[in-house]
Amino acid sequence: MAQPPPPSASPALAQPHPFSQAPVTFFDSTPMGRVLNRFSSDVACVDDSLPFILNILLANSVGLLGLLAVLGSGLPWLLLLLPPLSLIYYRVQRRYRASSRELRRLGSLTLSPLYTHLADTLAGLPVLRATGATDRFEEENQRLLELNQRCQFASSATMQWLDIRLQLMGAAVVSAIAGIALVQHQQGLADPGLVGLSLSYALSLTGLLSGLVSSFTQTETMLVSVERLEEYTCDVPQEPQGQPMQLGTGWLTQGSVEFQDVVLVYRPGLPNALDGVTFRVQPGEKLGIVGRTGSGKSSLLLVLFRLLEPSSGRVLLDGVDTSQLELAELRSQLAIIPQEPFLFSGTVRENLDPRGLYEDLALWQAVEQCHLREVITSMGGLDGELGEGGRSLSLGQRQLLCLARALLTDAKVLCIDEATASVDQKTDQLLQQTICKRFANKTVLTIAHRLNTILNSDRVLVLQAGRVVELDSPAALRNQPHSVFQHLLQSSQQGACSSP
Numbered sequence: 001m002a003q004p005p006p007p008s009a010s011p012a013l014a015q016p017h018p019f020s021q022a023p024v025t026f027f028d029s030t031p032m033g034r035v036l037n038r039f040s041s042d043v044a045c046v047d048d049s050l051p052f053i054l055n056i057l058l059a060n061s062v063g064l065l066g067l068l069a070v071l072g073s074g075l076p077w078l079l080l081l082l083p084p085l086s087l088i089y090y091r092v093q094r095r096y097r098a099s100s101r102e103l104r105r106l107g108s109l110t111l112s113p114l115y116t117h118l119a120d121t122l123a124g125l126p127v128l129r130a131t132g133a134t135d136r137f138e139e140e141n142q143r144l145l146e147l148n149q150r151c152q153f154a155s156s157a158t159m160q161w162l163d164i165r166l167q168l169m170g171a172a173v174v175s176a177i178a179g180i181a182l183v184q185h186q187q188g189l190a191d192p193g194l195v196g197l198s199l200s201y202a203l204s205l206t207g208l209l210s211g212l213v214s215s216f217t218q219t220e221t222m223l224v225s226v227e228r229l230e231e232y233t234c235d236v237p238q239e240p241q242g243q244p245m246q247l248g249t250g251w252l253t254q255g256s257v258e259f260q261d262v263v264l265v266y267r268p269g270l271p272n273a274l275d276g277v278t279f280r281v282q283p284g285e286k287l288g289i290v291g292r293t294g295s296g297k298s299s300l301l302l303v304l305f306r307l308l309e310p311s312s313g314r315v316l317l318d319g320v321d322t323s324q325l326e327l328a329e330l331r332s333q334l335a336i337i338p339q340e341p342f343l344f345s346g347t348v349r350e351n352l353d354p355r356g357l358y359e360d361l362a363l364w365q366a367v368e369q370c371h372l373r374e375v376i377t378s379m380g381g382l383d384g385e386l387g388e389g390g391r392s393l394s395l396g397q398r399q400l401l402c403l404a405r406a407l408l409t410d411a412k413v414l415c416i417d418e419a420t421a422s423v424d425q426k427t428d429q430l431l432q433q434t435i436c437k438r439f440a441n442k443t444v445l446t447i448a449h450r451l452n453t454i455l456n457s458d459r460v461l462v463l464q465a466g467r468v469v470e471l472d473s474p475a476a477l478r479n480q481p482h483s484v485f486q487h488l489l490q491s492s493q494q495g496a497c498s499s500p
Helices: 024-029 032-074 076-123 125-131 134-186 192-202 205-234 297-304 327-331 348-352 360-369 373-378 395-409 425-438 474-478 484-498
Strands: 257-264 274-281 286-290 312-317 334-337 413-417 443-447 459-464 467-472
Touching: 032 076, 032 192, 032 205, 076 125, 076 134, 076 205, 125 134, 134 192, 134 205, 257 297, 274 297, 274 312, 274 467, 286 297, 297 413, 297 443, 334 395, 348 360, 348 395, 360 373, 360 395, 360 425, 395 425, 459 474, 459 484, 467 474, 467 484, 474 484
Parallel strands: 286 443, 286 459, 334 413, 413 443
Antiparallel strands: 257 274, 257 312, 459 467
16 A cells, blocks of 8 residues: 655644555545645645745735835825725735636646656556557657646736736825825925835835735635645545454464455445355465456455455454454454565665564574575665665565565464466475465465466365355366366466467
8 A cells, every 4th residue: 555755844744644544445546646746746835835925925914014004104195095905906816816726726636647647657668668659658748748837827827917917006006105195295284204204115015015915815825735635634535443352462363264245346336346255264274266367366355454345244363353353453463475566665674574573583584484585685684775666676586575574474364465476486486385384384365376376275265256166175176177276277277388
C-alpha cells in the first residue's frame, strides 16, 4: 500500500494516519497522480504560499487602517467617499473571486492527470522504447500539459484584469482626494500642513488598496488547497478496525485456517470474485491454490488479510473470527511473500525489520537462510543502501529478501502469492528449499503459477470462477482423468514444452 510522505507543518496534515488507513479499493480507484498532487503542490501551497499571502494581507489591512486614519484627520470630507468606494471595490473583487477560485480548482484537477501520465511513462519507459510508442506518449504529455497551461494562463489573465481595474480606481481615488483638498484649502476648512500630509499619504493609497484586494483574493484561492487536503484528512474511507479482544500475545498457536461460505464483491454490479468459498486448512498443512487467471486465487489472500471485507461468510484462524480482530493484531500473526517483491528505499536492516524488533544476529540468520549473505556483505552489510524499490538487487534477490523478512516474523501461517512466477529456476529452487525447511511445521498457503511447485503440497485447492471445484491431494487429482487440476497441469506442461 502506498504511504503518504512525512507530516509537514501543515495543520491539515498534522495527523496523516487517516490516509494511511484507507482501504485498498481507495488506492485502486484513485490515480496515483492525484495523490502526488495533493501531497506535493497542495501541501507546498498550504505550508509556504498561504502563510506568506496571509502575512501580506495582514500588513495591507493594518497599513490601510492607519492610512485612512491620517486621511480622515486631514481631509474629513474624504470619509464621504468611503461607502461608495468600498461598494465598488467589493463588486470588483467579488467578480474576480468567482473566476479565480474555479480556475485554481481546475488547475489542480488538470495537474493530477499530468502527474499520473508522467509516473506511468517513467515506469514503462523501456517498454515504450521497445514498442516505438514514445511519440504517442509524448503527444499525450503535451496535450495534458497544454490543458494545465490553459488554466494557468486564464488565471494570469484574470489577475491582469483585476490589476488594471484596481489601478484605474486608484487613480480616480487620488484625483478625488486632490480635488477635495483643493476645495477645503480654498474655503479655509483645513490646515495646509495636514492637507499636504494627507496628499503625500494618498499617493500610497492605490498600492495599498490593490494589494489588499489582491492578497485577499489570492488567500481565498489558495484555500482551495486546504479544502483538497481536508478531503484526504476527513473524507477518505477507513478500513474497519475490528474490536480489541483479550487474546494475549501468540494467540495463533496452531495455524488452522477456515473459510466458511465466503462471498466477495469488489464493487457493486460486478460478479462475485469469491462465490461461497468453503474449505479448511489443518495446522501445519501445505495447501496449493491453483486456477486460471481471474478465478479468485489472490482474492483469498485479500480476504484473509482483511484488505477487502467479504460481503458474507467468515474466516477463522484457530477458531477466531478475523472480522472481530484488530487489523494490527491479525496481520502481525500472518506472513506473506507477494507476487511482486516490495522493498523500501533504505537500508537492508530497515527492509528486514521496519519496526526494529530484532537483533543483528537474527537478521543475519534470516539472510543466511535465504542464501543472501554474500550479496548483503558486498553491499556493506545490514546498513547497505538498497536504493529505490531495491534496485541494487536482482528480481530474484528481492524475492529472497522478502522471504527473509517473512522468516523473521515466525508466523504460524505463511501466504505465498505466485512468488516464483517471474524468477529464474535457480531462485525458485532456493525459495522452495528454504520454505520447506523453515516452515515445515507451519501452515503454508501457496498460490501457484508453476504447478510443479505445489505438487509436493499436502492438498491442492482448485478455483474456478470464484468457486471451489476440487480439493484433494495432488496425486488423487492427477489420477482423475477429467479433473480440472489435471487439465491445468497438462496445459502447463504443453506451454513449457512449446516455449524456447
